[in-house]
Amino acid sequence: MIRVILPAHLRTLARSGPGEVELDVQGEVTQRSVLDALEARYPTLRGTIRDQVTQQRRPFMRFFACEEDLSHEPPDASLPAAVASGVEPLLVVGAIAGG
Amino acid sequence: MSKVRVLVGTRKGAFVLTSDGKRDKWDVSGPHFAGWELYHLKGSPADPNRLYASQSSGWSGQVMQRSNDGGKTWEPVGNKFVYDGVPGTHQWYDGTPHPWEFKRVWHLEPSLTDPDTVYAGVEDAALFRSSDGGQNWEELSGLRGHGTGPKWQPGAGGMCLHTIILDPSDPKRIYIAISAAGAFRSDDAGKSWKPINRGLRSQYIPDPDAEVGHCVHHVAMHPSRPGVLFMQKHWDVMRSDNAGDLWHEVSGNLPTDFGFTIDVHAHEPETIYVVPIKSDSEHFVPDGKLRVYRSRTGGNEWEALTKGLPQNDCYVNVLRDAMAVDSLDKCGVYFGTTGGQVYASADAGDSWAPIVRDLPSVLSIEVQTLP
Numbered sequence: 334m335i336r337v338i339l340p341a342h343l344r345t346l347a348r349s350g351p352g353e354v355e356l357d358v359q360g361e362v363t364q365r366s367v368l369d370a371l372e373a374r375y376p377t378l379r380g381t382i383r384d385q386v387t388q389q390r391r392p393f394m395r396f397f398a399c400e401e402d403l404s405h406e407p408p409d410a411s412l413p414a415a416v417a418s419g420v421e422p423l424l425v426v427g428a429i430a431g432g
Numbered sequence: 433m434s435k436v437r438v439l440v441g442t443r444k445g446a447f448v449l450t451s452d453g454k455r456d457k458w459d460v461s462g463p464h465f466a467g468w469e470l471y472h473l474k475g476s477p478a479d480p481n482r483l484y485a486s487q488s489s490g491w492s493g494q495v496m497q498r499s500n501d502g503g504k505t506w507e508p509v510g511n512k513f514v515y516d517g518v519p520g521t522h523q524w525y526d527g528t529p530h531p532w533e534f535k536r537v538w539h540l541e542p543s544l545t546d547p548d549t550v551y552a553g554v555e556d557a558a559l560f561r562s563s564d565g566g567q568n569w570e571e572l573s574g575l576r577g578h579g580t581g582p583k584w585q586p587g588a589g590g591m592c593l594h595t596i597i598l599d600p601s602d603p604k605r606i607y608i609a610i611s612a613a614g615a616f617r618s619d620d621a622g623k624s625w626k627p628i629n630r631g632l633r634s635q636y637i638p639d640p641d642a643e644v645g646h647c648v649h650h651v652a653m654h655p656s657r658p659g660v661l662f663m664q665k666h667w668d669v670m671r672s673d674n675a676g677d678l679w680h681e682v683s684g685n686l687p688t689d690f691g692f693t694i695d696v697h698a699h700e701p702e703t704i705y706v707v708p709i710k711s712d713s714e715h716f717v718p719d720g721k722l723r724v725y726r727s728r729t730g731g732n733e734w735e736a737l738t739k740g741l742p743q744n745d746c747y748v749n750v751l752r753d754a755m756a757v758d759s760l761d762k763c764g765v766y767f768g769t770t771g772g773q774v775y776a777s778a779d780a781g782d783s784w785a786p787i788v789r790d791l792p793s794v795l796s797i798e799v800q801t802l803p
Contacts (some may be wrong), residue, residue, distance in 0.1 A: 342467055343492065346508065377508040381492035385512045393491045427491040 335367055336422035343382070343425070347375035353422055362417035364396060365408040382425060393428040435802040436758050437502065438766055439483065440774055441470035444792035446485060448503040451787075455764055455778040458787045464506065465497065472753055472796045474540045475502075479547035480800050484566055486537035486552070494536050498566050509566035513537070513554060516573035522556065523585035532556045532576070539753060541596035545603075553593030557584060557610040559622065572622040575608065580627060580644040587611035587647050587666075594752055595651045599658040607661065607676065612647040615663065617676050628676030632665060649692045650752040654701035662704050662731070664694040664752070669706055671731050682731020687718050692752040693767065697780060698759040702730040705765060705781060707750040716747040724767070726781050740784035741775065748773070753796040760801055768794025 337354045344351065356370040365388070372379050383390050388408065390396070395404040399413045399421050415421040438449040445463030464470075468487045476482040485497040485506070494513065497506045513534045521529035535555040543549035548565040558576045560569040584591060592611055599605035604621045607628075614629040627643050637645045647666035654660065663670040663679065668689050670679040683689035690711035697703035704727050710718045717723065722741040725734040748769035758764035765777045772791040777784045 340491075342489070346492075346495065377495070380494065380511050384493075386514055391491065391493060430490075 334419045335362060335370070335416065336419055337367065337371060338422045338424045340425060340427040342427070343378060346381065347378050349375060355419075361409075362412050363409050364403070364406065364412065367412065367423060368408075393430060395426045395428060397424040397426055398422070434760055436760065436764060437475070437480075437800040437802055438756075438774065438776075438787070439473040439475065439503065439796075439798040439800070440768055440791065440794060441473050441485070441753075441796035442768075442772070442792035442794050443469055446470040446473055446487075446503075447788070447791060449774065449787050453760055455758075455760075455776060456785075458776075460788055461503070463792075464503070468495070469536075470795065471536060472539050472798075473503075474542055474798045475800045476542040476547040476550075477544050478542075480802055482542070482547040482565075484540045484542060484550050486540055488536040494534070496537070496566050510562070510568050513552070513560055513569050514571070515558060515576070516571040517577075520576075521582055522591060523583060525586065527585075529582065532558070534558075535590060538592045538594045539596055541598060544598055544600055551596050551598075551606075553596050553608060555590045555592040556586075557591045557593040557613060559593055559596070559608055561622065572618075574618070574623050575616060575625045578616075578625045580613070583644050584610060584613035585645070595648070597651060597653050597661075599653075600655045601658050605658070605675070607651060607653070609648040609651050609663075611649065612666075613644045614646040615648050615651060615661075615676055628672070629679070630677065631672070631679030632663075632670060633668070633681075634666065636666070650694050652694045652696050652704070654696040657701045660701065660730075662694050662696060664691045664706055666690065667711070669694065669731060682727070684727070684732035684734055686725055686734050687723075691750075693750050693755040695755045695757055695765070697765075698757045698763040699761065700728070700763075700780075703728050703780070704731065705755065706734075707755070707767065709749055715749050717749070720745050720747060722746045722748065722769070724765070724781055724784075737777075737781040737784070739782065740777075746771075751795055753798075754794050756797045756799040758799045758801045764799070766797050766799055768797045770794065 335356045434453040440447040445466045447462035473485040481502040483499040487495040519532035524530035539553040541551040552560040559572045595609035597607040606618045609615045616625045649664045659675045661672045669683045671682045672679045688708045724737040748771035755767040768774045770793045774787045
């Protein structure tokens with residue numbers, strides 16, 4: 334079970350409830366496979382974390398896990414074992430910016 | 433008794449204001465989509481409980497919302513806007529070619545007859561249409577591809593398609609406007625387009641009479657006279673009596689002919705409203721006075737409407753989509769400010785009162801007159 338923590342405004346949009354999202358991810362656990370599973374569960378999140386056409390991460394969204402910024406890792410790179418095993422969550426973070 | 437519903441888009445959410453026909457006591461609901469920018473909300477003329485809303489943020493991009501109960505509840509619909517074919521380039525601020533990139537939806541225009549059909553004007557400038565209630569969007573690419581697209585360039589607010597007008601007497605005729613390209617007309621339901629900017633004169637572009645490149649801020653039409661158009665350009669208030677084929681200036685005695693919004697009285701097609709704004713860099717009302725100007729002669733002769741509006745120490749702006757009218761008798765006029773006030777007049781502008789004073793900065797106002 335993969336644990337994902339979404340920013341508050343995306344939890345509201347997805348109506349996913351106040352806590353973490355738990356996802357079953359088939360195959361290798363990567364940014365892409367986690368986001369695929371997340372968007373399959375919550376289709377309203379399509380386009381809000383990554384572009385729907387290019388699949389590129391939106392500039393002000395970041396991916397953190399295990400105290401590391403994984404935002405610039407390739408989307409098909411394996412996420413840390415602690416994320417894949419559900420010990421640690423993958424954090425989707427909106428940049429602290431703007432007014 | 434008739435009712436009025438005012439749809440307010442702000443920098444930090446949407447608000448729905450409702451009143452009975454007297455328009456003196458208001459119920460305020462919201463914020464809907466708190467924290468998001470709501471560039472525009474608009475109801476279907478064919479089903480007033482069907483509303484569409486453009487929700488966006490710098491973090492999470494574009495989301496589209498739809499309501500089937502007049503704004504009490506909402507559901508996200510499709511937000512995939514993909515340009516048709518190879519997007520090509522337009523001019524960037526420095527004059528270099530820049531690829532078309534979708535940023536947000538500025539304006540939504542529901543069909544006059546079908547609640548499931550709605551047009552979306554987007555940045556970078558293009559026109560999209562959905563015929564399934566907003567689930568799927570297709571570009572009407574004849575506009576972007578008609579030939580002058582590479583010459584279009586962004587205004588300070590981005591290269592946005594901000595105005596869409598559907599002709600009630602001719603379902604094939606559509607007007608749109610783009611900053612900074614100009615106004616365009618289709619006579620075949622959006623397949624092909626032509627610029628309609630003859631008569632516009634813009635000293636801030638290399639060729640003041642160019643076919644495209646004019647910073648049109650907003651265009652308004654009275655449904656009983658769809659061939660008569662009124663335009664607030666970056667500078668100049670303009671009028672066309674032949675569906676945009678030729679424009680002439682009607683700024684007349686306005687204190688400044690710069691502004692963003694323009695609208696037409698619901699029952700008097702020669703009565704129009706603007707809010708003059710001080711430019712070029714200030715972009716607030718002149719002299720600290722919030723004044724709506726009304727012309728009862730289709731332009732040229734303007735009177736200041738001030739009763740109930742602040743006449744000192746006021747430094748707000750009124751944006752292009754932030755004025756609307758109801759169709760009650762007397763005509764109600766509404767506008768929102770960047771200071772978060774929404775003002776209403778239940779007597780065609782003679783007197784004004786705030787419905788709310790402290791909303792986030794107002795981006796858009798639409799009004800529905802309900803049975």
